Amino acid sequence: xxxxxxxxxxxxxxxxxxxxxxxxxxxxxxxxxxxxxxxxxxxxxxxxxxxxxxxxxxxxxxxxxxxxxxxxxxxxxxxxxxxxxxxxxxxxxxxxxxxxxxxxxxxxxxxxxxxxxxxxxxxxxxxxxxxxxxxxxxxxxxxxxxxxxxxxxxxxxxxxxxxxxxxxxxxxxxxxxxxxxxxxxxxxxxxxxxxxxxxxxxx
Amino acid sequence: xxxxxxxxxxxxxxxxxxxxxxxxxxxxxxxxxxxxxxxxxxxxxxxxxxxxxxxxxxxxxxxxxxxxxxxxxxxxxxxxxxxxxxxxxxxxxxxxxxxxxxxxxxxxxxxxxxxxxxxxxxxxxxxxxxxxxxxxxxxxxxxxxxxxxxxxxxxxxxxxxxxxxxxxxxxxxxxxxxxxxxxxxxxxxxxxxxxxxxxxxxx
DNA sequence: GTCTATATTAGGATAGAC
DNA sequence: GTCTATCCTAATATAGAC
Numbered sequence: 001x002x003x004x005x006x007x008x009x010x011x012x013x014x015x016x017x018x019x020x021x022x023x024x025x026x027x028x029x030x031x032x033x034x035x036x037x038x039x040x041x042x043x044x045x046x047x048x049x050x051x052x053x054x055x056x057x058x059x060x061x062x063x064x065x066x067x068x069x070x071x072x073x074x075x076x077x078x079x080x081x082x083x084x085x086x087x088x089x090x091x092x093x094x095x096x097x098x099x100x101x102x103x104x105x106x107x108x109x110x111x112x113x114x115x116x117x118x119x120x121x122x123x124x125x126x127x128x129x130x131x132x133x134x135x136x137x138x139x140x141x142x143x144x145x146x147x148x149x150x151x152x153x154x155x156x157x158x159x160x161x162x163x164x165x166x167x168x169x170x171x172x173x174x175x176x177x178x179x180x181x182x183x184x185x186x187x188x189x190x191x192x193x194x195x196x197x198x199x200x201x202x203x
Numbered sequence: 204x205x206x207x208x209x210x211x212x213x214x215x216x217x218x219x220x221x222x223x224x225x226x227x228x229x230x231x232x233x234x235x236x237x238x239x240x241x242x243x244x245x246x247x248x249x250x251x252x253x254x255x256x257x258x259x260x261x262x263x264x265x266x267x268x269x270x271x272x273x274x275x276x277x278x279x280x281x282x283x284x285x286x287x288x289x290x291x292x293x294x295x296x297x298x299x300x301x302x303x304x305x306x307x308x309x310x311x312x313x314x315x316x317x318x319x320x321x322x323x324x325x326x327x328x329x330x331x332x333x334x335x336x337x338x339x340x341x342x343x344x345x346x347x348x349x350x351x352x353x354x355x356x357x358x359x360x361x362x363x364x365x366x367x368x369x370x371x372x373x374x375x376x377x378x379x380x381x382x383x384x385x386x387x388x389x390x391x392x393x394x395x396x397x398x399x400x401x402x403x404x405x406x
Numbered sequence: 407g408t409c410t411a412t413a414t415t416a417g418g419a420t421a422g423a424c
Numbered sequence: 425g426t427c428t429a430t431c432c433t434a435a436t437a438t439a440g441a442c
Contacts, residue, residue: 026229043426045419103313106367110306113370127375149376150394157364162356164309167316172330173352191353199402
């Protein structure tokens with residue numbers, strides 16, 4: 001998510017991101033983060049006073065990074081279906097790069113929603129404009145009518161769910177074959193686009 | 204999930220289910236389970252030697268309960284689209300009854316996939332027959348052609364995701380209005396059916 | 407079978423030397 | 425800023441009385 005590991009603070013943030021995303025707040029251990037960063041526990045507390053504060057820093061970074069993506073694309077002036085296609089491409093590319101994000105975000109959101117709420121407000125994320133763009137496309141007859149909220153949930157769910165459920169899919173459908181699972185997830189870009197476009201195509 | 208609370212073991216199982224589903228393995232506390240069951244910690248260890256063993260019992264029960272549902276419906280002899288409709292109805296009804304299941308299962312699956320793998324094998328759950336039924340429907344031209352795995356993932360994702368992401372949806376779309384969020388989730392039955400049927404309808 | 411009391415360990419946090 | 429050593433609390437687990 002971030003790059004340079006020159007100074008200690010960056011090393012800690014990178015290490016904490018890795019460990020928190022893998023284990024979640026409850027499962028993560030300060031010792032493990034220190035090991036991952038190549039330093040000792042005391043230094044973690046020197047930079048970030050507590051595990052809570054360190055977690056907040058990481059979670060905030062991730063929410064600010066993952067949530068605005070879709071909204072950005074929908075602001076452009078393409079026709080609506082092209083926007084949808086591009087949003088799906090962009091989002092699944094993001095997930096292919098950070099496949100543990102969905103599991104992590106869903107876990108933390110359910111653990112303590114209030115933490116998430118504060119972050120959304122802090123980052124000023126707003127879903128209203130997105131819903132409006134969808135309503136307008138429906139009014140113009142570009143796509144079938146439905147509650148815009150459902151369309152948003154459908155598209156995001158189709159993108160996100162396979163990544164959150166990856167271990168299940170890998171085991172049940174591909175006998176834990178890593179390459180086959182990866183190929184399946186990459187196919188999702190085409191698959192979700194086709195599925196959604198068929199579903200929203202006006203009669 | 205289970206009913207009678209006559210004997211202590213049942214009380215413990217019910218309490219542990221409640222707490223584990225709400226907090227997950229990492230977040231759950233034996234004290235909290237004891238409180239919920241109206242007994243003390245020592246008795247937990249008397250019935251189930253360790254937290255791990257108690258968790259295994261709960262998780263096993265839940266996997267055996269939630270996973271076979273969809274497969275059962277697809278075995279009947281309706282036309283394929285009717286089966287899909289009934290599967291969606293049944294599954295979302297289940298989720299409306301146990302809305303915390305998706306978050307819990309996804310969390311635990313990502314925490315330690317091997318635990319989940321063992322349980323799937325123990326319960327003998329198999330996805331092959333489901334994929335075969337879908338392939339057959341495609342061969343008969345009842346629905347569009349696509350990889351059956353993608354269709355399964357799409358349908359399950361559309362059903363499950365809104366429940367796993369409920370706090371997000373509740374906050375972003377409904378200002379945390381409980382009733383509005385609940386109504387939205389109930390609408391999913393109609394919504395998902397329509398969405399999927401449009402997407403798989405042959406041209 | 408159920409309790410109280412206690413042991414044990416793990417893990418977050420701090421003190422203090424360098 | 426970084427380390428070693430240590431503290432302190434929370435949490436799992438056990439001993440032993442009833």
